[in-house]
Amino acid sequence: MQITLEHTNSSAIAREMVRARLASGSPAMDVVLTLIVVCDDDTVEAALHSATTLAREHPARVIGVILGKGTGSPDLHAKIRVGSEGSGESILLRMSGRLIKHAESAVLPLLLPDSPVVVWWPGSPPSDPASDPIGALGNRRLTDAEAASQPVRNLTRVAKHYTPGDTDLSWTRLTPWRALLAAALDQVQSPVTGGSISAGSGNPAGVLLEAWLQSRLKVPITWHRVDQDQIMLVTLQTKAGEVRVERASENSCTFSVPGSAPRTVPLTRRTLAELLAEDLRRLDADQIYGATVKHMLENR
Amino acid sequence: MITNPLRDPQDRRLPQIAGPCGLVLFGVTGDLAKRKLIPAIYDLANRGLLPPGFALVGFARHDFGREGFAKLAKDAAKAGARTPWRETVWKQLYAGVRFVEGSFDDDAAWEELGTTLAELDESQGTQGNHAFYLSIPPALFATVVNKLKQHGLAAADGDSWRRVVIEKPFGHDLASAQKLNETVAEVFPPGSVFRIDHYLGKETVQNILAFRFANGMFEPVWNSNYVDHVQITMAEDIGIGTRAGYYDGIGAARDVIQNHLLQLMALIAMEEPVSFNAKSLRIEKQKILANARPPARMDLHTSNAQYTEGWAGGEEVEGYLQEEGIPADSTTETFAALRIDIGTRRWAGVPFYLRVGKRLGRRVTEVAVVFKRAPHQPFNRNDVEELGQNALVMRIQPDEGVTLRFGAKVPGTVMEIRDVNMDFAYGGTFVESSPEAYERLILDVLLGDPPLFPRHEEVEMSWQILDPVIEYWAHQKTVDTYPAGTWGPESADKMLERDGRRWRRP
Numbered sequence: 001m002q003i004t005l006e007h008t009n010s011s012a013i014a015r016e017m018v019r020a021r022l023a024s025g026s027p028a029m030d031v032v033l034t035l036i037v038v039c040d041d042d043t044v045e046a047a048l049h050s051a052t053t054l055a056r057e058h059p060a061r062v063i064g065v066i067l068g069k070g071t072g073s074p075d076l077h078a079k080i081r082v083g084s085e086g087s088g089e090s091i092l093l094r095m096s097g098r099l100i101k102h103a104e105s106a107v108l109p110l111l112l113p114d115s116p117v118v119v120w121w122p123g124s125p126p127s128d129p130a131s132d133p134i135g136a137l138g139n140r141r142l143t144d145a146e147a148a149s150q151p152v153r154n155l156t157r158v159a160k161h162y163t164p165g166d167t168d169l170s171w172t173r174l175t176p177w178r179a180l181l182a183a184a185l186d187q188v189q190s191p192v193t194g195g196s197i198s199a200g201s202g203n204p205a206g207v208l209l210e211a212w213l214q215s216r217l218k219v220p221i222t223w224h225r226v227d228q229d230q231i232m233l234v235t236l237q238t239k240a241g242e243v244r245v246e247r248a249s250e251n252s253c254t255f256s257v258p259g260s261a262p263r264t265v266p267l268t269r270r271t272l273a274e275l276l277a278e279d280l281r282r283l284d285a286d287q288i289y290g291a292t293v294k295h296m297l298e299n300r
Numbered sequence: 301m302i303t304n305p306l307r308d309p310q311d312r313r314l315p316q317i318a319g320p321c322g323l324v325l326f327g328v329t330g331d332l333a334k335r336k337l338i339p340a341i342y343d344l345a346n347r348g349l350l351p352p353g354f355a356l357v358g359f360a361r362h363d364f365g366r367e368g369f370a371k372l373a374k375d376a377a378k379a380g381a382r383t384p385w386r387e388t389v390w391k392q393l394y395a396g397v398r399f400v401e402g403s404f405d406d407d408a409a410w411e412e413l414g415t416t417l418a419e420l421d422e423s424q425g426t427q428g429n430h431a432f433y434l435s436i437p438p439a440l441f442a443t444v445v446n447k448l449k450q451h452g453l454a455a456a457d458g459d460s461w462r463r464v465v466i467e468k469p470f471g472h473d474l475a476s477a478q479k480l481n482e483t484v485a486e487v488f489p490p491g492s493v494f495r496i497d498h499y500l501g502k503e504t505v506q507n508i509l510a511f512r513f514a515n516g517m518f519e520p521v522w523n524s525n526y527v528d529h530v531q532i533t534m535a536e537d538i539g540i541g542t543r544a545g546y547y548d549g550i551g552a553a554r555d556v557i558q559n560h561l562l563q564l565m566a567l568i569a570m571e572e573p574v575s576f577n578a579k580s581l582r583i584e585k586q587k588i589l590a591n592a593r594p595p596a597r598m599d600l601h602t603s604n605a606q607y608t609e610g611w612a613g614g615e616e617v618e619g620y621l622q623e624e625g626i627p628a629d630s631t632t633e634t635f636a637a638l639r640i641d642i643g644t645r646r647w648a649g650v651p652f653y654l655r656v657g658k659r660l661g662r663r664v665t666e667v668a669v670v671f672k673r674a675p676h677q678p679f680n681r682n683d684v685e686e687l688g689q690n691a692l693v694m695r696i697q698p699d700e701g702v703t704l705r706f707g708a709k710v711p712g713t714v715m716e717i718r719d720v721n722m723d724f725a726y727g728g729t730f731v732e733s734s735p736e737a738y739e740r741l742i743l744d745v746l747l748g749d750p751p752l753f754p755r756h757e758e759v760e761m762s763w764q765i766l767d768p769v770i771e772y773w774a775h776q777k778t779v780d781t782y783p784a785g786t787w788g789p790e791s792a793d794k795m796l797e798r799d800g801r802r803w804r805r806p
Contacts, residue, residue: 175313179348182306183317187351187425192305216305252388255352260425263395265352266388278313288311 003080010109013078013091020082021089031088033280034112035060036119038134040067046272047122048090053273055088058280061112062088065103065134068096075099076106104133111137116283120276124148130163140283142276144169145204155204156300159293164285170204171289172275176267177209177231180245184257190240192217198224198233206231211296212288315349318746322355322396322417322426326444327435328369329360332467336498337435338373339380340738345393346383347735349743353424355396357416361403369399382736396424404443410451417453428460431494431745438469438480445487454487465494465745468559470756472550473770474763481756490755494745499560500752501737501744504700504726508567508667509576511694511702518692519572521671523646528689529799530568530652531668532561533806535660537613539784540634544625553604553636553770556656562589562762563754564696565652568667569642578750582758589761591643592652598772600798604633605780605789607659612785617659619784631779634658637792638769639799651799655792659784664806665696679715686718691804700726 001020005012035054039047044066051062074097082089091110095103111117119129119138129135129143145168148154155168185192195213199206206223209231213221217236226232236243241258248254248264256262270278307314323341327333344350358369374394378385398416402409420426430453434444445464448454456462464484471477484493499505512518521527534556540547547555566585573580595601608619620626620634635657642652671690684707693703702724710716744752782789787805796802 172313176348178306179314179317180352182304182314183352185304185306186317187320187427189304213306216308218305251386252391257425260353261423263352263392263424264388265392266346266348266386268386268388282312286313288308288313 001080001082003082005078005080008076008078010076010106013080013093014109016080017082017089017091020080031059031061031112031115033058033060033116033118033283034110035062035280036107036117036134036138037062037064038067038119038121039064039123043123044092047120048092050122050272050276051120052088052090053271054276054280057277059088060118060280061110062090063107063110064090064092065107066092066094067100067103068094070097070100072097102133104137107134107137116140118142118280118283122147122272124154125158127157128161129158129166130161139165140279141166142169142279143167146170146173150202151204152202152207155207156297159297162290162293164287164290167279167286167289168204168208169272169275169279171208171286171292172279173270174205174209174212175278176270177205177234177245178212180253180255180265180267181213181234181236181243184236184243184245184255185238187257187260188238188240188243190238190258192219193237193239194219194221195234195236196222196224197231198226199231200227200229201225203229203231207296208292209234211299212292214299215291215295315347316747317349318351318354318743319429320351320353320425320427321429321431321746322357322420322424323742323746324357324359324413324417324430324432325435326359326433328358328372329362330435333435334372334376335380336736336738337433337742338376339382340736340742342377342381342389342393343383343736343739344743346381346386346389347739350393350746352392353396353426354393355398355420355424355426355430356393357398357400357413357420359400359402359409359413361401363401364399365401366397366399370394370397373397382739396420396426404440404447407447407451410447410453414451414453428456428458429462430456431463431465433465433745435467438466438471441466441480442483445484449487461492461748462488463492463494463745463748464488465496467496469550469554470495470559470759471763472554474760474767477756477759477763481759485756491750493756494741494750494753495755495759496741497559497563497752497754498737498741499696500563500754501739501741502696503735503737503740504694504696505564505567506752507726508564508694512568513572522669524648524650526671527650528670528672529650529801530565531670531804532564532568532652532654532666533668533804534561534656534665535663535787535806536658537660537663537785539607539617539659540620540623540626544623548626548630548632551604551632551636551770552634552656552658553638553766553773557636557638557654558762558766559754559759561654561656562592562765563758564667565592565640565654566758568669568694569644569647569652571646578753582755585754586757586761588642588644589758589765592765593641593643594765594769595639595641598769601639601795602769602772603635603637603655603780603789603792603795604773604776605635605657605782605791606630606632607634607657607784608781610659610783610785612659613662617784619781620659631774631776633773633779635660635782635788635792637788637795639795640765653796653801653803655788655803657782657788661785661787661805663698666806667694667696668692668804668806669694670801670804679717683715684717686716688719693804 120142125143126132129141145155251268253267570584637655691705
C-alpha cells in the first residue's frame with residue numbers, strides 16, 4: 001500500500017502508518033530496527049532498493065531522507081509504503097526550506113520505540129557522522145568511502161572522528177579476504193614474519209587490510225601498487241613457507257598455503273544489500289574496526 | 301598449537317570455519333543424503349564455513365565412479381540448496397569429491413578408502429581429519445565401524461581426529477540401545493561419537509535456551525508455583541507414506557517420543573546450566589531425564605491408537621491398516637500420548653503431557669506452558685466466563701515463534717474479559733538467515749563442538765522412561781482408533797479430563 005502526503009508533519013505520517021498497517025490486515029509489528037538512509041535525488045532510488053532488499057533479512061522501518069533546497073518556507077512531503085514487496089515498511093521524506101537544518105526533528109518521532117537505529121549515507125558522508133544531527137540518532141553509522149570521489153581521503157577524514165558504532169562499508173567488503181587469510185593461518189600454525197598487499201593505491205579496503213594485518217601480526221606489510229582498483233594479491237611470509245591468496249577472476253581466487261597444492265576458492269563481490277545485511281547482523285560497535293582505523297591513522 | 305593472530309573473539313564478522321577436514325558419506329543414494337546432507341554441505345560451502353580444502357568422499361555399492369557421484373551430489377545440491385547456486389562454490393567442492401565403490405564386506409574397498417583419505421590429506425590438505433557419516437540402517441552400523449577399525453581408519457595419529465556420526469533410531473528399547481552403543485564404543489571414544497537428532501539443530505529449539513536463560517521475566521514463573529501443566533505436541537498431517545517398512549513395529553512412541561519429545565521436555569524443564577558447554581548442558585538434561593517418571597497407572601494416563609480411514613484436509617485417505625505394506629493385524633500405534641511427572645522441587649505436581657501422531661488435524665510441533673489461574677478474581681463470574689488459562693506457547697514448526705495467551709477486556713461498556721494472543725513470529729523478525737538444522741549440525745561435527753548431540757546416557761535414560769509404557773501397550777488386547785484428520789482418540793481426551801484439563805487445539 002502506498003500513501004503520499006503533501007505539506008505534512010511527522011504526527012500525520014505516524015497516524016497514516018498505523019492506519020495502513022491495520023488496513024493491510026497485519027497489525028503486528030515484525031520490524032526490528034529503523035534504518036535511516038540519508039541521500040539525494042540521484043541516489044535515492046538505488047539506495048532504497050538496497051534497503052528494501054535488505055529488509056528481507058532484517059525487517060526494518062526504512063526512512064529515506066532527501067534534503068532539498070534550503071531556501072523558501074519549510075516543507076515536508078512523505079511517501080509511505082506498508083506491507084507490499086517483502087517485509088518491513090518505508091517512508092520517504094522530502095524536506096526543503098529551513099527544515100533541512102532541523103531534519104532530525106522530523107525523523108525523531110518516526111523512529112521505532114526502543115529498537116536500534118542505523119544511519120546510512122550511501123553517498124558522501126559528513127566528516128563527523130556521530131555529531132551530525134541525524135547521525136546522532138543512530139546506534140550504528142554506516143559510511144561508504146568508495147562512493148566518494150577520493151575514497152582513501154574520505155576514509156581517513158571520517159576515521160579521524162571515529163566513534164564506537166561507526167563502520168565503513170569498505171571494511172565490510174574486506175570480510176571475505178580476512179576470512180580467507182584467517183583460515184590460512186588456521187592451517188599453517190607458524191609465526192608470520194612479513195607480508196605484502198598488491199592493490200590499487202586508491203583502494204580504501206586495501207588500506208584497511210594493511211592496517212589490520214599490521215596491527216594483528218605486528219610485522220611490516222609492503223604495498224605493491226597495481227593498475228587494477230581491487231585487491232589483487234595478498235601474501236604472508238611464515239617460517240613454514242608462503243601463504244598466497246591471489247584474485248583469479250571476478251568471483252574466485254587462488255588460495256595456497258605451504259604443504260598443500262594451490263586451490264581455487266570463491267571470492268565474490270557482494271551486492272550493496274548483502275554488505276548492509278552483514279553490517280546489520282551486529283548492532284553493537286565493531287571494536288576490531290576501531291582498532292584498525294586507529295592503527296591506520298597512527299601509521300599514515 | 302599456537303593461537304591464530306588474525307582471530308579475535310571480538311571479531312564477529314569472521315565466520316568460524318571448520319579446520320582442514322573431510323567427510324566420508326555412507327549411504328549416498330539414500331533419501332536423507334540427497335535431500336538434506338549434500339544440500340547442507342553445499343550451503344555451508346556457499347556461506348564460506350567449510351575449509352578451503354574440504355573433501356567429500358562417497359562410499360557405496362554402485363559403479364558410478366567419481367564423475368557419477370559428483371553429478372549425483374551436484375544435482376542434489378542444486379535441487380535442495382537453500383542458498384543461491386554459484387558455480388565457483390561447486391567447483392571448489394568438486395576438487396575434493398572422491399568416490400569409493402564397494403560393498404561393506406569388501407576388504408579391497410576399505411583399503412581403497414584408506415588410500416583415498418591419504419591422497420586427500422596430500423592433495424586437499426585435510427591433515428588426517430575425517431568424519432564418517434553413517435546414513436545407513438542401524439543394522440549395518442556394526443559392520444561399518446568394525447571395518448573402519450580393522451583397516452585402521454578409525455584411529456587418528458597426532459593432532460588429527462576421526463569422528464563418527466550416527467542417525468536415529470538409537471535402538472528400539474533399552475537393551476538394543478545399549479548393544480548399539482557397545483558396538484560403536486568399542487571403536488570410537490564417546491567424545492568422537494555424534495548422534496544426530498536434527499530437532500536439536502533447529503533454531504527454534506535452541507531459542508528455548510535463549511528464551512529461558514537470557515531473559516529475566518520468564519524464569520521467575522517457570523515452576524510449580526505458577527505453571528499448571530505443560531503440553532508438548534508433535535503432530536503430522538501425513539500418513540506413513542513410503543515409510544511402512546520402517547514404521548510398522550516401531551510406532552509413534554519409539555519414532556518420536558523417545559528422542560525429539562523427551563529432549564524438548566528436558567530443555568523446557570532443566571535448571572540453568574552453569575555454562576553453555578556440552579558438559580554442563582548434558583548434566584542438566586540428564587538430571588531431568590533421570591527424574592522423569594512414566595505414569596503409575598498406565599491405563600489412566602497413557603493413550604495409543606491407530607488412524608482409520610477418513611477425510612483429512614479435504615482429501616479422503618486410507619486407514620493405517622489399509623496402507624501399502626502394513627499387515628492387516630498390525631498393532632503398531634500411530635498416535636501416542638502419555639503423562640510424565642518430574643520429581644524435582646521445581647516441577648513437583650506439574651504434569652508434562654506428551655502427544656505425537658500421524659494423520660492428525662494439521663502439521664505442528666509446539667510446547668505449551670499452561671499457567672494456573674489467578675488465585676483471586678475481583679471480577680464476577682460472568683465477566684471472566686470466556687477467560688481461559690494463560691499460556692506461553694513455543695511454536696517449533698512450522699510458523700516458528702512464540703505466542704503468549706492472556707485475557708483482555710473486550711471494548712464496550714460492560715466488563716467482559718476474553719483470551720487474546722500476542723505473537724512473535726520468527727520468520728517475520730529474522731527472515732531468511734536461519735540455516736537448516738543439518739547445516740548447523742554438520743558444522744558442529746566438523747568443529748568438534750558437541751553441545752547439541754545427545755550422549756548415550758541420555759538415549760538410555762529416555763528408553764528407561766518409555767520401555768514400561770511400550771511394554772504395557774504390547775499386552776493390550778485391542779487397539780484404539782481415531783479417524784484420520786482429527787486430533788486423536790477419545791482415550792487421549794479422557795486422559796486429560798481425569799486430571800481436570802484438556803488438550804489445546806494447536
